[in-house]
Amino acid sequence: MTIGAKLPCPSCGRLLDSSAWIDDESGWCQHCDADFDFMGFPALDAQPARVVPKAVLVAEHATCFHHPENQAEAVCETCGRFLCAVCAINFAGRLLCPECIRTATRSDINSVGSRVLYDGIALSLAVLPLLVWPVTLVTAPVALGSVFVGWRKPRSLVKGGRARLVAAGLIAVAEIVGWVFLFAFLWLRKKR
């Protein structure tokens, strides 16, 4: 058994000792009585990545911008600062310094934590009030406004299309046109 006591039980969180493993792919936790299957990967046994910067040995060595005692080993691809092995970070395929990563994470799609779905908001505002249709007098313009606001905003990372925004816009326009016709009809009838 090679996995041994490296992993915690997924159910109770206590470390699984080697007797918990039936084989490399299954086991049983003695603490919480949970049976489990396991699929392991090379990272389980891999040597942890160890970043060791080189110390400056002669005065002519270029030094890290942040650590004058360390040799420069890379150049930041954004700001051009000299960096030691500790400060040079591979971020989305580019070698950057911590400051540039901080700036990059604000716009990079690989670090976006959440998104507002304007298409979902607009579609709900356009469709759900139809159940209580007089409410659409207020919600239809709001839905149309959401479509305009959401049109240029960043969309979902996984469903990037504008189909729902278009649908919400069309429904909202139809509702507004309906109200215009209704008011025109009532006004004309009153005039007669």
Place this chain on the structure above:
Amino acid sequence: MPKPPRTYERLTRPATSVGSYKTLWLASDHLLIVNSTGYSEEYQRLQLSNIRGFFTVSSDRRLLWYIPWGVMALFSALFLGNALYSGHRSVVSGSLLAVSAILLLWNYLLGPSCVVYVVTGVQTARLPSLVRRRKARKVLARLQPIIARVQAGMVPAQEAAPADIPRNEPAGPPTA
């Protein structure tokens, strides 16, 4: 704003929970767990190179779903039986019985339920959209060669040569 490139491939259909639904997506170098309310989305990324393994643990989900559909089927069958015994037709009870029977059958056909956890160096996180064993097996079988390929160059700890470690004493981690 330009249309973002399609970088994600769907691995699971939405699994609903209270007020939100969760899906699992695959990119070239990471898994993305999306927790969506319909009005906003939250993203959690798991780099393929950091994944140490997947735990699959049996759960009572299938059994729990039998309860509401079973109760609904039982009551609608009772009402339908009572109506038929009295010589009446009961379209509502009949429809409810049919719907609950379909849901019971659907729950059965989806197969045994499970919970899948992904283990990384620093966490054991649940994959909330993998709740049935059959689907979990399918998704994990698909991920297995991809993750193995990403981690192909990793050296096991016991094989790492001590000579790889530099001898001179450098400065510590950044303080700035």
